[in-house]
Amino acid sequence: MLNKNHPLQSKSEVILRNIVVTAMIIYFIVFLIIPIGTAFVGSFHEWNPLSGTFRLLGLDNYRKIFTDNLFWKSLSNTIVFSFVVIIFRVGFGLAIALAIYSKMIKHKSFFRMLYYMPVVTPMVAVAYVWKFMYHPQIGTMNQIFGLNVNWLMNSKMALPAIMLMTIWKDFGYAVVMFMAGLYSLPKDAMEAADVDGASPWQKFRYITIPLLKPMILFVVITSIIAYIQAYVQVLILTEGGPGTSTFLSSYIIFDEAFVKYNFGFASAMSFIMFVVTAVLTWLSFRVTRSKG
């Protein structure tokens, strides 16, 4: 276990290391491995904490999911929602970060502050403000643009309306992340390019983007994880309506678990979501790698 040759391993360091590693392992076992195990076992059971039921069902929960149209509809909503929001979050984020970073802009920290404001506002609060802004008669959206759209009760507009709010709230995060990425770019690469007389576009395409790639990947992956789990927006803005137009997977899971108390069924759905997250994360790794 010990590597005696390594310079950084004194007695006190071994003790510190053992304490820290043990604490970490205990924590992850208690608060992650055991819950995941329980949920996995539970997903094969009829599990209702209210009536105290815990009855083996085998694969029934999973079978039920595969025939449940609403689940698949919500899953496709979730994927569309995540995809669109991530594209805009990364796109806006990158464009604005580059703009603020460029030499032409003064007051950089002012702009960073400005765009970060929605990020630090609680989602619950943001959602209520936007719900009011989307009101068909007295909402700001219709008043300003002179429209007459019932944003949240129109099956074509409701999901985009939720997306718009989410993009507004979250793209500032990407701005700051990309700014951080730009600050840490090696200066010499840029200077070399300047000497070679590279155009701004060439610099962007061949130097900035490749060097920023790990950061882009990081933002994309954290976004995938976050958006697949999104539900507060729906809970407050539409409650899934009109009809079932804005059901997102996590909203269904919340509903099954803490409204209907079908813990088993909810756990089974959660595992499917876990698999979806893993696949999408793996895909984004693949896409970035193949491009480079």
Added chain:
Amino acid sequence: MRKKVNSFLLRIILLILGLIVVYPFIWMLSSSFKNNSEINALKQTLLPKVFTLNNYLNMNEHFDFVRFFINSILVAVTVTIIVAYTSTICGYVLCKYKFKGRKLLFGFILATMMIPWCVIIIPKYSMMKVFGWMDSYKAIIIPAMFSGFGIFMMKQNSENIPDEIIEAAKIDGANALQIFHRIIFPMSRNGIASISIFQFLWTWDDFLWPYLVIQSKDKQLLSVGLRMFNGQYATDYGALFAATAISIIPVLVIYMIFQKQFIAGIAASAVKG
């Protein structure tokens, strides 16, 4: 000359975008000074026709805003301090100490970031009941003591600390804990600033977990309080906007103070992801 025009244009674009971003805030802030009949009126104006402070003064009438606010600050600060510390020490150990299974452990920690809340929330909830932590801040603080994201970031951050510094301290007779507290910790301040801001934000914003585990009204947190408030007094929008306006302030202030370190910290860690 062309450069000047470009620069001007870019600034205008950024300002317009910025205006779009802050407009909902301006609208909310201005509405918080309107009375409810004006908020609900068909003809809307951006600025209040009749300026009133009542929404702020009467906020506590409907729900114990001050208490929720203090609770939230208390919990978020505690969690943030703990997570900043555990992340730094775990990240440091994972980065600088070599041992078997280190890569495996780190890989596992990365993987934990991918697990959706819905998978573990049900068993975690049952667990809190078994432990008897329901309706206590233990249920919020203890399960949040370690953060996969934080450990990951601080491990990357520790890569920037040269081994020589640690060596030198060791030769001076410092033990591992002294080295960590006196050298590593101060040197990681950028990383600590960024993980602190992230963590504070998440805890401040977290809705579902406190909603489930905290039952007493006097222990409730702000994000849940805002929703309870809306559930019960569905149309006292004025008070809701006033409460929201105030609830944004602490995070904004913290961000403003640590903005530089925050960005430097991210730059030093996640980029090499």
Added chain:
Amino acid sequence: MRSKMKYFLTVAMIFVTLSTGCGRTKESNSVKVDVPTKPFGSTIVYDPAKEINDGKKITIELWEWGSDETFQKLIDGYTSIHPNVTIKLVSNPWDDYWTKLPLALQDKNGPVIFNIHNSYHENIINYCAPYEISVEDLEKDFNDIKPHVKDGKVYYIDFGIMTGSVYYNKAMWKAAGLADNDIPKTWDEFRNVAKKLTIKDGKHIVQAGINFNTEFYQTYLLGLNYQLGQNLFSENGKTATINTPAMKKVMNMLLDIYNVDGSGSKDFGTSGSESFGQGQSAMTLMWGHYKETLQNDYPDIDYGVFEIPSFDEKPYAYNRYNGESTFGINKNSSKEAQAVAQDVIKYFLANDEILKEFNLARCTFPTKKSLTDDSDILAHPAMSVLAEHIDRYIWPGPMPAVVEESLKIAGQDIMYNGSDIETALQKAENSINEELKSSDFTAVENLYKYAKQKK
């Protein structure tokens, strides 16, 4: 200098007197309860002289969802007799209440007394302790006890029944040139009135005659079917019958009110309750609890109430009603706490004054026999409109929440998503029946007084 000092002192004195004075009047207002010393009640009798918990101090929690004032009156009344008992009132908004209550009840420290709504019957009933009062005694004092008896015991009953009535804005009524005798009796008359109450600016609605956005499934879809002689559940009470000609007729009428009459719009106002409160819609069909909303959120609206219109003069039933339930007692809480809870229930059920208070606050019609012709109850506009035909309202039983949920989705699919009525209703019927399979629910439509007259 001196005069300044004097001036300051005077002001301070006035201020102190004022503030203490205000404080005192407020206090005396809330404790203005005559402490009864003699036993009261009809069959169920409460004796205030009997000590509770041997006179020792005890604190219990009472959970409810938002009529704090009436509950506080109950608590104040009870604790004035038994000062050794402290009852802590915990109030949650409706949605949160039903997420948190079942979870809280599993704990020893959960609430001892909690308000019940029968739509969440199945989530709660396993945590309830039976009432100590006998079923015979309850039946002597209250109507409609039978549906609540389970194995010879009662876990909660209804203190009043609630149903839907039409709320109308008096100022708009007058402005449209309508008089008191224009109150509609049939849906055709109602639609005419709604048209008159609608104001348009070109194509845009400025004031809707009627608004049922959001609440339509509770107030129309689940209820008007009875006017057409159609039950919601099959004969054996185990499956739902949603996709029926009656339900289609109701749905079509709703669509016609908006699309043919133009007396409102699915896109005008997010909900009937809000739009009526904002003074943008002239009428809305709401259940009794709406009175509280108007009082809390829209105190400026001057409104009147009339009975729900019907398709013909003699409907099978005017509407569905639902009981407002008494409180449950947590069987997991300590013996002492449960004993106090039983005593509170007895105090509540024996006390006509407080029952009247609860019924008036919720706009429910009392089930207590001694209150059915009470003059205060009949003087109340929302209740007087119910009095005449009160036996013509039908209770389907404690419908699980999925019934409303599915009809909400069906209705929104029809109104907003362009789905056809047949498909949407069939889908709702299927999903309700799927849930009912794993439920203990049995409809009690057959217990309705005029069940035999069904068409």
